[in-house]
Amino acid sequence: MDTKITIIGAGVVGLAIAVKLSENTDSIFLIERNKLFGQETSSRNSEVIHAGIYYPQGSLKAKLCVAGKKKLYSFCDQYEVPYSQCGKLIVATSGEEVEMLSAIKKRAFNNGVDDLIFLNQEEIKKYEPNIFALAALYSPSTGIIESHSYMKQLETLAVNNGVELAYGNEVTALNKIDNGYKIHIKEPDGSAYSFTSEKVINSAGLEADLISAMLGLQNEALRIQFCKGQYFRVNPPKNKLVSRLVYPVPNPNLTGLGIHVTTDLSKGVKLGPDATYLDENIYDYKVDHTRLDDFYISAKRFLPFIEKEDLSPEMAGLRPKIQKKGEKVKDFYIQEESKNGLPGFINLIGIESPGLTASLAIAEYVKNLL
């Protein structure tokens, strides 16, 4: 075999896996079709370190988010990755939503998030004097991270541990062979080559279902549907009127977490993301200007100072959803595929939010699967 382990995809998850596995394994290839790491979903997200509040109890999303959050804060401290544990408010703007806060607190508690605090209207003003809410939950363990610096640090550690990076290399086919896999690659100039690997880890984000299908493993439950999340920027000076993350009470099927306020480390404030399923899986990162009214109406409920002219289109990301439109929330699919005749092949499919937060815990989980 040419190598022991091949990881497909240098997003935040593939990078974290590369670091973890290279701590005590040599001969690891990390293959990425783009010329740099993290050019897709890993650089088009809210950069929130999630607490782990909403996910169904016992799910991988819940467990790996809570474990990943702790690991991520320690990692940031150890390697001086910029972050802020700024906290977040989940705000209720109607009597019905106030009642839902208790259920959210209970679910969070069951997930191991035991630090949520109920705030009344007066207490909310101490945190965010300019927002409107009847009641809120405050999550002190939620934060924001500079995700590019985080990924750069992961890449540095992986290289220092001996991981070989093959950027600008696209996996075009996979074959099962005796004791491993043959991997076919296309290079930027169109030339092709192939090599063999004992184990393969599919961390290909938006195309993880297609990589899995290359080995004949495909079914409707694993089919990814792109779901766009768009953001509008809150222009100065209104961006100064809110200083931490503010979320509405989410809808029950958790397609997204509702249009919320995200701050970043350079004091930028944006609204989003929405959740719009695309009819086809195309890389459409355009922000639809006509969504402005919906963003305005959603945000106005808890940001009474917002006017339409305060908002400008900012950016969009694509969620690799295995939860089809109208379905209930689905868990991460992370499996070693021996039972499907593919020993040593690990699939990571549907790694949407909280994949950034959970990345270090996902890496450890994958190590244990191997």
Ligand SMILES: Cc1cc2nc3c(=O)[nH]c(=O)nc-3n(C[C@H](O)[C@H](O)[C@H](O)COP(=O)(O)OP(=O)(O)OC[C@H]3O[C@@H](n4cnc5c(N)ncnc54)[C@H](O)[C@@H]3O)c2cc1C
């Ligand atoms: C709008 C939005 C907001 C989000 N907000 C948050 C948040 O605040 N907090 C949080 O924790 N999570 C958030 N997430 C989720 C988080 O961004 C993802 O879970 C995470 O980035 C997934 O990382 P990944 O490495 O699995 O995928 P990716 O970043 O997509 O990386 C996969 C890589 O595989 C490569 N690849 C694909 N096919 C091939 C091939 N054939 N050959 C070679 N390479 C290939 C791609 O080029 C890509 O670089 C958000 C996601 C979205 C869309």
